[in-house]
Amino acid sequence: MNKQENIKAIEISKTLKGRSLWVDARRRLFLNKAAVISLFTLIIISIVSVFGPFFLQYNFSDTDWGSIYQPPSFETGHYLGTDGNGRDLLVRILHGGRLSLSIGLIATFVSVFIGVLYGTIAGFFGGKLDIFMMRIVEILYAMPYLIFVIILMVVFGRNIYFLFIAIGAVEWLTMARIVRGQTISLKEKEFIETSKALGQSNTLIIVKHIIPNLAGPIIVYITLMVPSVIILESFLSFLGLGVQEPLTSWGVLISEGSREMETAWWLLIFPGSFMVITLASLNFIGDGLRDAIDPKEY
Amino acid sequence: MQSIQKNIKNSNLLLEVNNLNVFFDTADGKIQAVKDVNLFINKGECLGIVGESGSGKTQTFFSITGLLSSNGYCNGSAIFKDFDLISASEDKKREYLGKSIGFIFQDPMTSLTPHMKIGEQLSEIATFHDNLSKSEALKRALNVLDIVKLPKSRNLINSYPHELSGGMKQRIMIAISLMCSPELIIADEPTTALDVTTQSEILNIFNDLQKGMGISIVLISHNIGVIAETSDRVMVMKGGKVVEKGSTFDVLTSPKDEYTKHLLSCIPPWLEG
Numbered sequence: 001m002n003k004q005e006n007i008k009a010i011e012i013s014k015t016l017k018g019r020s021l022w023v024d025a026r027r028r029l030f031l032n033k034a035a036v037i038s039l040f041t042l043i044i045i046s047i048v049s050v051f052g053p054f055f056l057q058y059n060f061s062d063t064d065w066g067s068i069y070q071p072p073s074f075e076t077g078h079y080l081g082t083d084g085n086g087r088d089l090l091v092r093i094l095h096g097g098r099l100s101l102s103i104g105l106i107a108t109f110v111s112v113f114i115g116v117l118y119g120t121i122a123g124f125f126g127g128k129l130d131i132f133m134m135r136i137v138e139i140l141y142a143m144p145y146l147i148f149v150i151i152l153m154v155v156f157g158r159n160i161y162f163l164f165i166a167i168g169a170v171e172w173l174t175m176a177r178i179v180r181g182q183t184i185s186l187k188e189k190e191f192i193e194t195s196k197a198l199g200q201s202n203t204l205i206i207v208k209h210i211i212p213n214l215a216g217p218i219i220v221y222i223t224l225m226v227p228s229v230i231i232l233e234s235f236l237s238f239l240g241l242g243v244q245e246p247l248t249s250w251g252v253l254i255s256e257g258s259r260e261m262e263t264a265w266w267l268l269i270f271p272g273s274f275m276v277i278t279l280a281s282l283n284f285i286g287d288g289l290r291d292a293i294d295p296k297e298y
Numbered sequence: 299m300q301s302i303q304k305n306i307k308n309s310n311l312l313l314e315v316n317n318l319n320v321f322f323d324t325a326d327g328k329i330q331a332v333k334d335v336n337l338f339i340n341k342g343e344c345l346g347i348v349g350e351s352g353s354g355k356t357q358t359f360f361s362i363t364g365l366l367s368s369n370g371y372c373n374g375s376a377i378f379k380d381f382d383l384i385s386a387s388e389d390k391k392r393e394y395l396g397k398s399i400g401f402i403f404q405d406p407m408t409s410l411t412p413h414m415k416i417g418e419q420l421s422e423i424a425t426f427h428d429n430l431s432k433s434e435a436l437k438r439a440l441n442v443l444d445i446v447k448l449p450k451s452r453n454l455i456n457s458y459p460h461e462l463s464g465g466m467k468q469r470i471m472i473a474i475s476l477m478c479s480p481e482l483i484i485a486d487e488p489t490t491a492l493d494v495t496t497q498s499e500i501l502n503i504f505n506d507l508q509k510g511m512g513i514s515i516v517l518i519s520h521n522i523g524v525i526a527e528t529s530d531r532v533m534v535m536k537g538g539k540v541v542e543k544g545s546t547f548d549v550l551t552s553p554k555d556e557y558t559k560h561l562l563s564c565i566p567p568w569l570e571g
Contacts, residue, residue, distance in 0.1 A: 020458055021413060126368060190408040197363055197403075198396030198423050198474065201389075208422070212413050 021293075025216075028292040035288025038281035045278055049097030058088035060095040061246035069264050081266040083256065092248050093271050099249040100275070103164060103233045104226040110168035112222060115175025116214070120206050122176070123183030134180065137173050145170040153241055163242060167232055171225060178221060182214050216293035223286035227279040234275070250275045310341040312482055312514050313362075318374035318384075320354065320361045320538075331357045332372070333538040339482065342512040344504070346529030346546060348522055348561070354538040355518050359484050363401055364391050378482070397427045400475025404487040406467035410459035417455030420474055427478045435477075442473045445511075446503055465496035472503060483507065484516045489524060501528050522565060526550055534558045 029035055053060065058078070063085045070082040072089075080089040122133040149166045156162050186192060187210065195205050234251025236242040243249045250271050257268030320332035332354040339345050347355045361372035362383050376383040378399065383391060395401070403409045410419060420442065421435030430438065440450045446469040448454060459467060468488060475483055485504065489497040505528060507513045519525055525532055526546060533543040534555065542555040553559045 020415075021460075190403055190405060191411045193365060194401070194403060194409045194471070194474075195411070196395075197365055197401035199392040199394065199427065200396070200423075201392060201426075204426065208414075209411050213411070215413075 025289075025292040029288050032288040032291065034284045035292075038284035038288070041277060042281040042285065045097065045274070045281075046101060049094045049101060052094040053091050056088065056091050056094075058091050060087065060091045060248070063087055069260075071264075072266055080270045081264065083264070083267055089253075089266065089270060092253060093250070093274055096248045096250045096253050096271065097274060097278075099160075099243060099247065100230050100233060100251065101278070103167065103249070104230045107164050107167040107171060107229045107233075108222055108225045110164065111170075111172035111225070112175055112218065114168070115172040116179050116211065116218060118172070119176040119179025120183050120210055120214070123180040124187055124202065124206055124210065126184070126187075130180070134177075137176055141173055149236060149241060158241070158244055160243060160247070163233065163236065166236075167229055170232070171229060175218075175221065175225070178217060179214060182217055183210055186210055186213055220286055220290045220293065223282055223289055227282045230275070230279065312339050312341050312343075313376065313378045314338045315358075315362065315376045316374055318358060318361065318372060318376065320357050320366065320370060320372040322367075323369045331370075331538050332361065335374075335535075335538075335540055337533060337540070337543070339514050339516060341481070341514055342508065343531065344508050344515040344517060344529040346525035346532040347516065347518045347535060348520065348525050348532060349535035350520060353535040355535045356486050358535075359401075359486065359516065359518065363395055363399065363484065364388065365401075393427075396423050396475070396480075397478045398481050400472075400480040400483040402468070402471050402475055402483065402485040402488045405491045406464055406471050407491065409471055410467055412459055415456055415458060416462070416470055419459075420455075420470070420477060423474055423477045438477065439473070442476050445476060445506075446470075446473045447499070448473070464492050465499065468492060468496075468500055469503065472500070472507075476507070480513060482514045482516070484518070486518045487520070488517070489519070489521070497524070498527075504528055522550070522561060534561065 064082070064087070067076065067078065067082050068085070070076060070078050072079060072081040078088050078090070080093065082088055083092070118133065118137075122130045145166075148170070152162050152166050192205060192209055195209050200208075230250070233242055233249060234254060237249055237251030238255040243252055253271035254268065254275065257264075257271055261268040315335060315337045318332055318335040319330060322329045322331055335354075335358055337345070337358075347358070349355045357366070357370070360366050361370070362376045364383070366372065372384060374384060378394060381390075381394065383394065410416075414422075417436055417439060420439035421430075421432060424430045424435040424438055425432060428435075436455065439455065443450055443454065448466065448469050454462075459470075462470065468491075472483075472488075483504075488504075489500050492500065501524060504515055504517065508515050508528075515528075517525060517529055529546050531544065532546045532549045534541050534549065534557065536557050542549060542553065542558045549558060550562065553562055
């Protein structure tokens with residue numbers, strides 16, 4: 001190589017930028033049309049749910065005895081109709097969306113936090129500790145969660161925060177198992193051995209070398225867990241164990257709507273479609289992320 | 299004669315291993331992988347350990363640095379500057395590992411954490427051993443890259459392991475173990491996964507470290523050529539035992555043990571000379 005070529009090579013190398021696995025994953029994700037469309041849909045639904053109620057003329061708890069069971073109409077301003085108490089359905093759906101989505105996010109976050117911590121500790125240290133910790137998980141698995149939730153509600157009263165806790169307490173078990181399995185396979189990798197040989201403490205190894213490498217499966221699992229949590233909340237609300245009036249969630253709205261679907265179809269169709277679209281989007285994003293982060297099938 | 303030799307040994311002794319045994323609990327019962335190994339390493343010296351796969355050469359040093367897998371355990375002593383590495387607690391041992399004792403693994407491809415930038419991986423070790431700030435550690439990392447003959451570029455610091463070649467990664471590994479100016483570097487088959495030209499570059503770096511910086515090096519290899527090129531003394535292992543040790547020249551020119559002779563006769567004749 002002569003001098004000029006050398007200089008050229010150096011200049012080229014200056015313009016090269018390190019491309020992390022995440023940049024690569026993002027590129028693959030954005031090539032997936034279903035995932036991109038779902039992502040936009042989800043963002044729009046979230047924004048509308050959070051900010052929408054401020055721009056509507058009705059309040060979610062205002063009853064109007066003059067307009068009971070109004071079908072959707074643009075003239076009255078009840079774009080999606082009203083329910084049996086004359087409350088505007090659109091506002092209630094958006095309010096319900098706030099609640100359903102936040103339950104989905106918070107309960108998922110709580111369960112991921114507990115699950116990741118628990119799973120990495122059990123998997124990394126192994127041995128008796130691992131056996132002990134995983135037996136606890138199995139015992140909790142064996143407990144029927146519905147009874148657990150009912151007991152929680154009876155003892156502490158029907159409080160929305162306990163709903164978060166109840167769902168989080170059920171969902172972390174699967175996360176812990178997944179994370180434990182991944183940790184066991186990761187800790188045998190040479191770069192973990194290298195970190196040990198360099199005198200890094202176990203805490204540092206877990207935080208800096210194991211958990212970031214678990215991020216792929218964890219993120220995928222989160223996107224699949226949020227919908228399952230939303231469904232769980234709907235199910236509990238459907239049974240009357242969830243959110244209390246006048247607060248509402250998609251589950252409550254669907255439960256109410258199903259009772260009146262012969263006379264007022266809009267009370268079931270609209271909340272139902274909001275929920276289906278959200279869940280479908282989350283699942284498509286989850287699928288897309290899985291392909292993007294772990295592109296083995298290509 | 300014996301006592302004089304001992305005195306010379308003591309004056310600049312760095313690591314002394316006595317009666318080291320390593321066992322593994324397996325499904326077939328207890329297996330002894332290393333049998334009564336004694337060795338010493340002086341300051342600024344390069345000790346070559348040679349032997350076939352499964353001869354216990356790696357496990358000897360894994361046990362000293364506490365890297366044995368969970369079903370393995372060891373007894374004996376390994377005194378590193380008045381400190382017994384084998385009986386020490388994990389926490390105590392960590393103060394030495396990575397700081398005074400560097401370790402380089404066989405496969406550079408998998409030894410670097412894939413999601414971290416090279417710069418982070420280099421500076422990380424200095425931040426927890428020497429309490430340096432991130433920018434100080436990065437400054438030191440750039441200097442260390444110079445020692446292993448990599449360009450001091452921002453680019454390299456900001457790239458990820460998968461963007462580098464095998465030889466570069468192995469140099470990064472050497473650089474990482476140099477971050478806290480160690481006194482001893484244990485290199486476990488550092489060139490096995492690399493091609494021959496890269497191999498000689500890496501060995502040159504080891505030579506520079508030993509001759510120029512006075513770092514003691516333990517070179518574990520199954521390649522006699524590699525050992526002959528770099529080490530002052532050599533130790534031949536087979537089946538967990540040390541079968542022969544002595545200065546590299548003596549062992550290679552006039553081997554006493556049958557196995558060593560056998561090993562030397564395995565070198566193809568066209569490579570001799």
